[in-house]
Amino acid sequence: MSNFIFGRYLPGHSWIHRMSPQSKLLLSFYFVIVIFFANNGYSYGLLSALIVFVILMSGVSIAYFLKGIRPLIWLIVFTVLLQVLFSSGGHVLWHFGPFSITDQSLINGGFIFIRFLLIIMISTVLTLTTTPLAIADGVQTVLKPLKKVKFPVDTLALMLSIALRFVPTLMDEMETILNAQRARGVDFGSGSLKHRVKAAVPLLVPLFTGAINHAENLSTAMEARGFSDSEHRTKYRLYKWQFRDTISWIVFLLVGGLVLVFRKY
Amino acid sequence: MDKAISLKNVTHTYQANTPFAQNALDNVTLNIEKGEFTAIIGHTGSGKSTLVQHINALLKPTTGSLNVLGKVITPTTTNKNLKAFRKQVGMVFQFPEKQLFEETVIKDIMFGPKNYGATDEEARHSAEHAMKLVGLDHSLSNKSPFDLSGGQMRRVAIAGVLAMDPEILILDEPTAGLDPRGHNEIMDLAKYLNQQQHMTIILITHQMDDVVNYATNVVVMDQGQAVKIGPPDTIFTNLDWLRKMQLDLPSSAEFARKLESAGIAFDQLPLTVNQLVDRVAQLVGKKAAHE
Numbered sequence: 053m054s055n056f057i058f059g060r061y062l063p064g065h066s067w068i069h070r071m072s073p074q075s076k077l078l079l080s081f082y083f084v085i086v087i088f089f090a091n092n093g094y095s096y097g098l099l100s101a102l103i104v105f106v107i108l109m110s111g112v113s114i115a116y117f118l119k120g121i122r123p124l125i126w127l128i129v130f131t132v133l134l135q136v137l138f139s140s141g142g143h144v145l146w147h148f149g150p151f152s153i154t155d156q157s158l159i160n161g162g163f164i165f166i167r168f169l170l171i172i173m174i175s176t177v178l179t180l181t182t183t184p185l186a187i188a189d190g191v192q193t194v195l196k197p198l199k200k201v202k203f204p205v206d207t208l209a210l211m212l213s214i215a216l217r218f219v220p221t222l223m224d225e226m227e228t229i230l231n232a233q234r235a236r237g238v239d240f241g242s243g244s245l246k247h248r249v250k251a252a253v254p255l256l257v258p259l260f261t262g263a264i265n266h267a268e269n270l271s272t273a274m275e276a277r278g279f280s281d282s283e284h285r286t287k288y289r290l291y292k293w294q295f296r297d298t299i300s301w302i303v304f305l306l307v308g309g310l311v312l313v314f315r316k317y
Numbered sequence: 318m319d320k321a322i323s324l325k326n327v328t329h330t331y332q333a334n335t336p337f338a339q340n341a342l343d344n345v346t347l348n349i350e351k352g353e354f355t356a357i358i359g360h361t362g363s364g365k366s367t368l369v370q371h372i373n374a375l376l377k378p379t380t381g382s383l384n385v386l387g388k389v390i391t392p393t394t395t396n397k398n399l400k401a402f403r404k405q406v407g408m409v410f411q412f413p414e415k416q417l418f419e420e421t422v423i424k425d426i427m428f429g430p431k432n433y434g435a436t437d438e439e440a441r442h443s444a445e446h447a448m449k450l451v452g453l454d455h456s457l458s459n460k461s462p463f464d465l466s467g468g469q470m471r472r473v474a475i476a477g478v479l480a481m482d483p484e485i486l487i488l489d490e491p492t493a494g495l496d497p498r499g500h501n502e503i504m505d506l507a508k509y510l511n512q513q514q515h516m517t518i519i520l521i522t523h524q525m526d527d528v529v530n531y532a533t534n535v536v537v538m539d540q541g542q543a544v545k546i547g548p549p550d551t552i553f554t555n556l557d558w559l560r561k562m563q564l565d566l567p568s569s570a571e572f573a574r575k576l577e578s579a580g581i582a583f584d585q586l587p588l589t590v591n592q593l594v595d596r597v598a599q600l601v602g603k604k605a606a607h608e
Binding site for chain 2: 062116225228229231232233234235236237238239242253254257258261262
């Protein structure tokens with residue numbers, strides 16, 4: 053589990069680290085949409101080149117990056133296999149019962165593989181270079197227009213930033229409780245399914261009571277410091293749109309345009 | 318004396334081979350004998366908690382090996398067959414009241430023994446015995462642990478470990494957050510278990526008074542290394558060194574130093590209140606004989 057980097061933050065000072073979170077969020081979103089417009093070798097090649105460039109710009113070593121997303125490869129392989137074995141159309145190359153492989157399904161499978169990889173890579177770059185708090189701030193900025201339809205954007209952003217901030221705390225607590233119960237003779241992760249479910253109780257009950265205690269203490273502490281509602285607040289962290297954001301958007305828009313052009317070939 | 322615990326060149330790195338890698342233990346070699354009361358001290362983040370989790374095989378060394386009650390733990394030791402071993406090493410974590418989960422106090426205390434194969438009756442017997450040891454009234458047996466006060470919850474948690482009847486008891490800051498009375502009761506319990514039941518006790522603490530009052534052996538940790546090992550009176554001699562380790566003097570020694578600066582000389586710094594009283598009484602007696 054410790055090698056798994058999806059969703060983690062790696063401190064740094066690269067170009068991408070210093071971009072504003074709202075533009076990074078929107079860029080990743082935009083990139084994912086562009087991926088679905090790609091439909092041939094040229095466009096996928098171009099997008100792959102862009103993602104390699106982005107990873108290089110993020111200052112994370114490619115080897116470490118690939119190692120970190122390796123645990124997700126099984127999910128991808130599973131999906132691709134389903135696609136390859138069950139889709140129809142094109143020349144049948146091999147078939148057995150309900151399974152068949154056609155030249156078309158092989159190509160589709162390959163594209164799905166690349167799509168998955170590209171999506172995972174761009175979102176991993178996002179989380180590796182952006183602190184959870186910055187992501188929460190970015191979400192708040194991006195969702196601001198929804199305020200017009202009475203969507204509680206500020207409350208959501210508050211919940212998001214509190215949730216993100218408590219992820220490591222709760223992980224630590226889980227680790228401690230896990231160890232404490234292990235020391236009392238609980239065997240986690242072995243035996244029958246029933247046994248395993250039963251073994252989760254001594255972990256889950258303290259984890260939930262702990263979370264409730266945290267919530268109670270935190271809300272008291274927030275009230276004591278003058279928090280009344282999440283609207284009508286000023287902000288301490290401000291992320292301004294910078295020149296580097298504009299440049300990055302220009303690069304991404306150019307690539308997006310090229311992908312649309314390549315569609316016709 | 319027999320060795321209960323012996324560590325040989327134990328190193329532990331968290332999240333090895335990643336940018337998050339953190340060296341928590343650095344080549345630690347130390348022996349702890351049976352029946353000893355060992356205090357582990359050192360500033361926050363010096364590796365104390367990591368060290369004691371090795372004794373229970375909750376963590377395994379990255380390199381090196383350790384031998385606990387005849388069981389050898391190496392980097393390649395698997396989690397199989399560790400259950401019987403863990404029964405012998407009771408571990409009370411920081412804020413152990415967080416681990417309570419059963420509906421009633423007695424059930425929670427019985428949980429440990431039952432995991433190690435005790436029958437309901439045996440488990441209840443040892444649970445009741447443990448409750449008596451930690452000073453919990455019998456009438457609390459059927460209460461929910463979540464209805465108790467913080468100090469009582471702490472005792473239930475400790476009783477849950479004692480009910481397994483371990484040979485080695487590890488206490489990771491057992492008195493943190495307790496009032497002075499709860500503090501003394503828990504420390505006296507540790508002393509009783511050590512002296513009457515001959516349990517090997519390992520105590521992690523920031524309270525130097527506890528170190529000099531209870532421990533027979535002290536391990537000083539700094540940056541993942543065991544920098545000094547010995548009885549309390551050899552640890553608290555070099556003041557400059559203590560300051561460098563971010564450690565304090567026990568309060569009696571602190572007071573004696575103030576007396577020294579007022580012109581009263583001690584040939585050796587008194588560490589406990591009793592030693593201080595003896596020395597002062599001697600000095601007063603000398604003075605009286607003089608006059």
